[in-house]
Each structure stands twice: as structure tokens, then as C-alpha cells.
Amino acid sequence: MHSKMKICTLACMALSIALLSAAPLSTAQAPSRLVGTITTISGTTLTVKTDAGDSRQVQVPATAPIKRVAPGQKDLSTAETILFSDLATGDRVLVKLDAAAAGATPQALQIITIKQTDVALKQQKDREDWQRRGVGGLVKSVDPQSGAIVLTSGFGATAKTVTVHTSKATILKRYAPASVRFDAAQAAPIDAIHAGDQLRARGTKNADGTEIDAEEVVSGTFRNISGTIASLDTASSTFVVKDLTTKKPVTIHITADAQMRRLPETMARTLAARLKGTASGSAAPVAARPAGGQWSSQGSGQAGGGGGSGDPQQMLNRLPAIQLTDLTKGDAVMLVSTDGTTDVTGITLLAGVEPLLEAPAASQNLLNNWSMGSGVPDAAAQ
Secondary structure, X not given: OHHHHHHOOOOOOOOOHHHHOOOOOOOOOOOOXXXXXXXXXXXXXXXXXXXXXXXXXXXXOOOOOEEEOOOOOOOOOOOEEOOHHHOOOOOEEEEEEOOOOOOOOOEEEEEEEEOHHHHHHHHHHHHHHHHHHEEEEEEEEEEOOOOEXXXXXXXXXXXXXXXXXXXXXXXXXXXXXXXXXXXXXXXXXXXXXXXXXXXXXXXXXXXOOOEEEEEEEEEEOEEEXXXXXXXXXXXXXXXXXXXXXOOOEEEEEOOOOOEEEEOOHHHHHXXXXXXXXXXXXXXXXXXXXXXXXXXXXXXXXXXXXXXXXXXXXXXXXXXXXXXXXXXOOOOEEEEEEEOOOOEEEEEEEEEOOOOHHHOHHXXXXXXXXXXXXXXXXXXXXX
């Protein structure tokens, strides 16, 4: 069962126990199987982008049965038998390869698939569930004996301490080194979680959101970086920042998964004032509010599901996204990255943050909460 869960990415597949009970996620470890997404269909040949990131071609003979299952289905008892012509690009597939087949292109012995539209619907439902029943923040302490993890969540008026209760039934995952992909997170014991880690949990919360009985937890060690861009290379999708804390240059790699936003000057100044405790009232001036009016919304889960002011997930997600080409040398940026000393991958980045650097500790708390997003795969950016 454990290895079956490894092969299924969150919000994608829970397939046949008989077929998958010994199949790990990596196709390199299990060359008799491929798990991934159909990218092209030509004649009777599929091209599958595997979860390991490579593209593989597979011939599908007429004798290969093709079964369609629903996301979350545990076995093939209610699977629908479909035709090859029913497959479409974007569909998720598990292809069992025929070890006895000759020829340069592998042949399928059996295919199990989930429709792209069903995957998207499942992902959307998961996003909503993580928002409604999720909490996130920085790990303050971990007690492996009791299974309790204490978080500091939110910032400003929404700051609170949340106790995450785990049990033997709780799914514990950890981001892979140098990875920002939720769906590539790997199973890990509770003692892999340390103070200072970022953590997201989903489960049943108490009335005020200060405790949660977790069904699933994902955590990771990340780094906070603030500074100005010293050089920029858009061709290689990298830039160099002189970290204000260490006074040393750090090379930042930007991937398609990175969340990048720019704060309007008025909003940046308003936020800086609030973070420094000089602003009054529970809501920012109308001119400084993001599109949609409110700083936060009910059920976001970021600070225990409350609707108080200053929800970073809601606030920052409403800002327009920017690209690497929108940055220039000399821009001040704040970001959360993968752990590393001189070479890291950016996860979340804010530009237009000159006023926020006047309150660096509070500003990083703002960014820390945002970087965990909804805890949903890749969807990673809402």
C-alpha cells in the first residue's frame, strides 16, 4: 500500500492494488511501467511525459486492454473499458509494458487512465479542501512522541499559534531537495520535520482554528532572501541577489513553478506601516486594497480559516503575476527559495518591496505564509 501511494500524485491516481502494489513512482526504478501524462497521439503510438520528467513513446496493440478509472478509485472493480480512440492528450496514464515484445518502441500490455477533465476537477476540489480545512505556517516545535507540531501562522492581526495533531493514519510528506513541486513530495517520518520549516496541514480544525487533527501534512526546509538584484540573465532564467543578511551573492534559478508578484507602491507602503505597527484599523485604505476589495476571505485556511485582515495568501494571490523579464538590475526583491548557500531555486518572489525591507523580520513572515500557498500541487500557485 505504501508503494502504491508513492506512484500516485496527489489529486491524480489511486489505482489497482494488484497492478501497483510493487510499483514506485520513478520509471527508472520500474522500467516495466510508465506513469505520466499523454502529450501526443500518433496512429497507435502514445508519447507519455512521465512523472520523472522524460518523454517515452509506447505502441498500443489492439490486444492491450484500456481501463478508465475515476480519481481516487482504489481498484478496477468499477473501471470502464474504453477504446484507444477514447484516449486524449492531457489524460493521466499508467502503462504496463510488455517485457516480451520485440522492437525499438516499447509495447503496452495494459493501460489504466484518468481523463484530463476528471483530474482537473479533482485538483480543484483538493484546492478548495486545502483552503477550507488547511492551516499553514512556520514550525515552532515538534514532539515526535505525541505527534504534535506547533506552528506560528499568519502575520499582524491574524498571527496565531496552531497545534497540528498527527497520528499513525496521518500522511506525512516532505518536499524533495531542490524541489518546489507538491506532487513530487516524498513520504517522510515526523522526526524529519524541524523548527523553522514551513508546513501545511489539512484536517479537522477546532472552532477557533488553533488546533487541527491532521489527515495530511507536507513540510520543507526553505530559505528567506532579501536584497537587490546585482545581475540578471533571462536566457538562463537566473539572477543574482546580494543577500542583506549574509552580505553574500546568491544565484536564483526561476522555474515555471515560481510565483512572482509585484507590489504597487501604495500597497507596499501600507503593508510596511502595518507590519511595523504604525497603521490603525483592521483594513487598509481602499486605494491600497488588491482587486476584490478585501485583504482576506472566509475559509482561506491560512490563519485557521478566519476572515481577519492581513491574510497573505488571499492578498498576494490577487496581485498581477510578473515574469523574469519584468525585473531589472537594482530591483529590490524578497523571496523564499529552496535551501542552499550560493545556488537556489526561487519558490515565491515579491518585487516592489523597498518599503518592506524596513521591517525585514515581519516582512519575511508575510512571505513565509504565502509561499506555502494552498499546499496543493501545482497548482502551487492559486
